[in-house]
Amino acid sequence: MSEPAVEFIGVSKSFVGRDGRRQVILDRVDFSIPPGQTTVIAGGSGQGKSVTLKLILRLLDADAGQILVGGVDITGIRGGRLEEVRTKFGVLFQGAALFDSMTVFDNVALPLRERTDKTEEQIRQQVLATLQTLDLSGHEEKFPAQLSGGMQKRVGLARALQLDPEIMLFDEPTTGLDPVMTREIYELFARTQRKLGYTAIIVSHDIPAVFSLADQVIILHDGKMDAFASPDELQWSTKPHIKDFVRTTMGELYQSQLVE
Numbered sequence: 001m002s003e004p005a006v007e008f009i010g011v012s013k014s015f016v017g018r019d020g021r022r023q024v025i026l027d028r029v030d031f032s033i034p035p036g037q038t039t040v041i042a043g044g045s046g047q048g049k050s051v052t053l054k055l056i057l058r059l060l061d062a063d064a065g066q067i068l069v070g071g072v073d074i075t076g077i078r079g080g081r082l083e084e085v086r087t088k089f090g091v092l093f094q095g096a097a098l099f100d101s102m103t104v105f106d107n108v109a110l111p112l113r114e115r116t117d118k119t120e121e122q123i124r125q126q127v128l129a130t131l132q133t134l135d136l137s138g139h140e141e142k143f144p145a146q147l148s149g150g151m152q153k154r155v156g157l158a159r160a161l162q163l164d165p166e167i168m169l170f171d172e173p174t175t176g177l178d179p180v181m182t183r184e185i186y187e188l189f190a191r192t193q194r195k196l197g198y199t200a201i202i203v204s205h206d207i208p209a210v211f212s213l214a215d216q217v218i219i220l221h222d223g224k225m226d227a228f229a230s231p232d233e234l235q236w237s238t239k240p241h242i243k244d245f246v247r248t249t250m251g252e253l254y255q256s257q258l259v260e
């Protein structure tokens, strides 16, 4: 079996609040994210989903445990070795974080101009190919303000893909979009993931839209994680918090399957 893209072994993380009390966010959590698939991390507000992504990127340090990225324990590494591991990642967080004064083309080309020795012609070809994959051909010369919210997210993904990441991290990538647009964006993200083959890790509240593309689901609750091989498997859990989760968030998913 191929090596997990990301693995948590006994990972704990807590914060000390303003009142001086320690708040445990993750309590000896273990999970494994298979490569080349889409894993969705879900759970209620404040359960540590974004903290988990930040630990994977080492924007936060774990208090205990090991975090392996492609088999490398990243918990103790610094400097050049950390930078090297970070090159494996692409990120798309809530706002697409585009530069308003730059065209779509220049926004997407930015990582290539800053981080590679590619010629302008090579950059042009690569950027145009990615824009085509993300249904953005013909919009190269527009500015972000001239685009819909969904198009802005797609430009954000196009830029995040330029350095050929092995692992894409998404944190609420459809914030601000209506349900129809959200579903469309996730379908496009799924097609892009299948085409390029990266590992996708998505934190989202947009259930069931995001579950329709998940190979695996991780639910965070009270510092613990439950991993499920598929969204369907969730239905059969006997844990009360999972049953509640399914009842309150997933009805539409199963209803739509029944209709199909």
Ligand SMILES: Nc1ncnc2c1ncn2[C@@H]1O[C@H](COP(=O)(O)OP(=O)(O)OP(=O)(O)O)[C@@H](O)[C@H]1O
Pocket (backbone or CB within 6 Å): 015, 016, 025, 043, 044, 045, 046, 047, 048, 049, 050, 051, 052
């Ligand atoms: N740097 C920090 N310092 C102190 N507390 C933090 C820090 N980062 C996160 N927290 C706390 O950790 C908890 C989990 O935060 P996190 O952002 O991971 O939640 P989440 O599951 O992503 O929630 P939401 O769905 O609401 O975004 C929250 O109570 C938050 O206040």
